[in-house]
Amino acid sequence: MSAPLRLDQASLEHDGVAILRNISLTIRCGETVALVGASGAGKSSLLELLRQQHSDRVAWCPQAPGLVPMLSLYLNVYMGQLHQKSLWRNLKNLFFPCATHWQQVHDLARELGLLGQDDAQTQRQRMLQSAERFSGGEQQRISIARALFQQRPVFLGDEPVSALDEVQSRRVIERIKSHHRTSVLALHDVELALACCDRIVGLSDGQVVLDRASADLDSATLLALYPEQPHG
Numbered sequence: 433m434s435a436p437l438r439l440d441q442a443s444l445e446h447d448g449v450a451i452l453r454n455i456s457l458t459i460r461c462g463e464t465v466a467l468v469g470a471s472g473a474g475k476s477s478l479l480e481l482l483r484q485q486h487s488d489r490v491a492w493c494p495q496a497p498g499l500v501p502m503l504s505l506y507l508n509v510y511m512g513q514l515h516q517k518s519l520w521r522n523l524k525n526l527f528f529p530c531a532t533h534w535q536q537v538h539d540l541a542r543e544l545g546l547l548g549q550d551d552a553q554t555q556r557q558r559m560l561q562s563a564e565r566f567s568g569g570e571q572q573r574i575s576i577a578r579a580l581f582q583q584r585p586v587f588l589g590d591e592p593v594s595a596l597d598e599v600q601s602r603r604v605i606e607r608i609k610s611h612h613r614t615s616v617l618a619l620h621d622v623e624l625a626l627a628c629c630d631r632i633v634g635l636s637d638g639q640v641v642l643d644r645a646s647a648d649l650d651s652a653t654l655l656a657l658y659p660e661q662p663h664g
């Protein structure tokens with residue numbers, strides 16, 4: 433991607449209610465940007481705006497994996513390119529996987545730790561295993577593989593590693609960065625955001641209230657975006 437992703441005084445509303453107001457934001461090529469802020473602050477909505485305005489340039493990884501439970505790992509990842517292929521190619525691929533796509537999906541699945549260190553036959557079985565038989569964290573990684581398989585310039589992830597432990601989260605974000613020079617990731621873990629992203633955009637009540645390089649921030653500053661909730 434050479435052109436930046438830009439939002440210029442953009443707003444979003446649902447059912448007549450303003451969710452985001454007058455957002456101006458530029459995502460430059462080569463940046464990994466974290467969106468942080470309390471639940472309901474508007475992180476998913478900001479990603480939605482970026483998707484709406486730049487739909488042909490973004491690979492999308494939603495908050496809920498959205499897999500088809502009875503379909504295999506392979507087919508769930510292949511779906512990332514469904515819209516780029518003819519109906520005939522897609523139908524054929526259901527029963528006779530294309531060797532090139534199979535290898536591409538296999539490589540992504542291996543990179544994301546979905547195939548383990550097993551022999552080729554066991555790895556093949558994992559590729560053909562239905563999505564519902566994978567753990568929650570594995571299903572989230574299948575969803576990431578599907579977004580990577582879209583092969584679009586910018587990766588947009590809505591809490592893409594929320595079901596993973598800290599070590600795995602860092603590894604997976606590094607894998608995302610190795611495929612995409614430019615990413616925007618909604619993250620609820622501020623330490624992870626500081627460690628893995630160059631720039632942090634903080635949201636509160638549908639507005640951008642912070643936009644700085646990670647190197648100039650600390651976790652205490654970011655945690656101030658998360659007001660204490662009253663108990664009971």
Ligand SMILES: Nc1ncnc2c1ncn2[C@@H]1O[C@H](COP(=O)(O)OP(=O)(O)OP(=O)(O)O)[C@@H](O)[C@H]1O
Nearest residue numbers: 446447451469470471472473474475476477478618
């Ligand atoms: N489809 C919708 N219809 C009505 N209101 C919505 C819709 N989607 C989001 N909202 C509202 O917009 C606000 C921002 O929601 P959003 O999902 O963007 O927040 P978020 O920061 O991503 O939260 P979380 O961390 O919990 O995912 C919330 O008040 C939410 O209730």
